[in-house]
Amino acid sequence: MYDSIVIGAGVAGSVIARELAERGNRRVLVLEKRGHIAGNCYDCPDEHGVLIHLYGPHIFHTSIRRVREYFSRFTQWYDFGHKVVANVHGRLIPVPFNLNTLHMVYEKEKADRLERLLTEAFGEGSRVPILKLREYPDREIQEIADYVYENIFLHYTMKQWGQTPEEIDPAVTGRVPVVISRDDRYFQDPWQSVPQEGFTEMFRHMLDHEKIEVRLNTDARDQIEIRDGMVYVEGSPFCGDVVYTGPLDELFGCRFGRLPYRSLDFAFEHYDAQDYQGHSVVNYTVSEDYTRITEFKHLTGQKIDGTTIVKEYPKAYEGGEGEIPYYAISNPANEALYKRYRELTAPLEKFHLLGRLAEYKYYNIDAMAERALALADKLLGETPGATGGRA
Numbered sequence: 001m002y003d004s005i006v007i008g009a010g011v012a013g014s015v016i017a018r019e020l021a022e023r024g025n026r027r028v029l030v031l032e033k034r035g036h037i038a039g040n041c042y043d044c045p046d047e048h049g050v051l052i053h054l055y056g057p058h059i060f061h062t063s064i065r066r067v068r069e070y071f072s073r074f075t076q077w078y079d080f081g082h083k084v085v086a087n088v089h090g091r092l093i094p095v096p097f098n099l100n101t102l103h104m105v106y107e108k109e110k111a112d113r114l115e116r117l118l119t120e121a122f123g124e125g126s127r128v129p130i131l132k133l134r135e136y137p138d139r140e141i142q143e144i145a146d147y148v149y150e151n152i153f154l155h156y157t158m159k160q161w162g163q164t165p166e167e168i169d170p171a172v173t174g175r176v177p178v179v180i181s182r183d184d185r186y187f188q189d190p191w192q193s194v195p196q197e198g199f200t201e202m203f204r205h206m207l208d209h210e211k212i213e214v215r216l217n218t219d220a221r222d223q224i225e226i227r228d229g230m231v232y233v234e235g236s237p238f239c240g241d242v243v244y245t246g247p248l249d250e251l252f253g254c255r256f257g258r259l260p261y262r263s264l265d266f267a268f269e270h271y272d273a274q275d276y277q278g279h280s281v282v283n284y285t286v287s288e289d290y291t292r293i294t295e296f297k298h299l300t301g302q303k304i305d306g307t308t309i310v311k312e313y314p315k316a317y318e319g320g321e322g323e324i325p326y327y328a329i330s331n332p333a334n335e336a337l338y339k340r341y342r343e344l345t346a347p348l349e350k351f352h353l354l355g356r357l358a359e360y361k362y363y364n365i366d367a368m369a370e371r372a373l374a375l376a377d378k379l380l381g382e383t384p385g386a387t388g389g390r391a
């Protein structure tokens with residue numbers, strides 16, 4: 001019946017399914033455990049008609065031309081430069097820390113002097129890790145690093161990862177950037193947008209192909225079994241390509257123990273007001289239990305009366321019913337555990353692991369799509385299309 005099977009209808013699964021069907025002329029079966037497509041990029045109107053992102057705010061940002069052009073086949077875009085502010089003791093300042101932030105935090109004379117020093121030392125437009133600022137032989141420059149660490153990085157990271165200051169990897173701390181520029185945008189990518197009709201619509205168009213069948217509410221673990229170096233589908237050996245984008249430990253019944261993740265609770269609130277916070281995303285970097293508040297209408301450009309926000313509460317992932325693993329916790333012990341699971345799939349030539357869960361690695365949407373396109377190139381024996389390359 002099918003030439004290839006794809007497990008999961010998120011970014012990874014949708015892109016690879018479309019490619020195998022369209023470029024490879026293959027009949028593709030997509031199995032999706034949830035009642036909807038689009039994975040964590042899923043968006044839908046809430047009961048007030050406000051378009052919300054159910055699994056946290058998603059902005060498509062990229063400098064990969066091939067990916068931008070690929071997605072553009074399935075959607076028009078609402079383009080904007082994504083900006084984030086941090087609430088520091090009630091004051092909203094732009095993040096990442098940049099020259100505008102500098103002028104908000106310090107009085108004029110000192111800010112002017114520091115701006116001159118930073119520009120001369122590191123060059124206009126550069127992103128300087130705070131580790132470098134700390135090593136700079138000027139006490140006032142070092143002070144900026146301390147400000148960023150204390151007011152933007154430390155408490156936010158403790159909440160996000162459930163860590164004490166001692167547990168935070170110094171290498172991660174050192175990489176926190178200060179941007180020597182007046183550019184307030186959160187990302188520097190040339191394309192920053194959301195699909196005009198929403199992510200779900202974009203993925204619906206992608207999966208809408210005569211050779212693709214999508215089965216929702218279908219857990220692949222009930223249909224697929226791996227034993228004796230073979231993949232069995234509903235009890236029969238399957239010889240085609242199988243692309244798995246779900247959690248790798250769950251595929252093997254977590255026999256070596258669970259792969260650790262951070263999870264999130266989302267608290268949605270609706271207000272009969274035109275505006276709640278005046279910004280799409282406000283990070284709470286020194287106070288509150290939640291890490292950030294997103295106000296959707298500022299992100300999606302939707303014109304609507306009333307407004308819906310979401311607060312994000314990080315928490316440990318315990319694998320309970322309905323809990324979602326969001327962020328892989330990368331450290332040597334967890335990588336070793338992941339490798340043990342991956343070795344179980346090594347003898348399976350046509351079984352491919354793709355995606356943030358199957359690869360136990362964080363990817364942005366664009367990087368995920370790029371990997372899915374590359375896997376399609378490999379499986380179809382083709383080289384990347386002429387649209388490859390970065391902007």
Ligand SMILES: Cc1cc2nc3c(=O)[nH]c(=O)nc-3n(C[C@H](O)[C@H](O)[C@H](O)COP(=O)(O)OP(=O)(O)OC[C@H]3O[C@@H](n4cnc5c(N)ncnc54)[C@H](O)[C@@H]3O)c2cc1C
Pocket residue numbers: 007008009010011012013031032033034037038039040041055056057058059060061218219220221245246247326327354355356357363364365366368
């Ligand atoms: C809070 C948050 C915010 C983010 N914001 C951004 C952003 O602004 N910009 C950006 O570029 N990236 C963002 N990302 C990253 C983005 O979500 C990922 O790049 C993307 O989801 C990866 O796609 P995926 O297909 O690998 O995973 P997913 O989207 O998780 O898709 C995997 C799919 O597989 C299904 N599945 C799992 N197991 C099974 C099974 N046994 N049987 C059948 N189906 C199964 C799942 O239900 C799911 O639908 C964010 C991530 C998080 C956590």
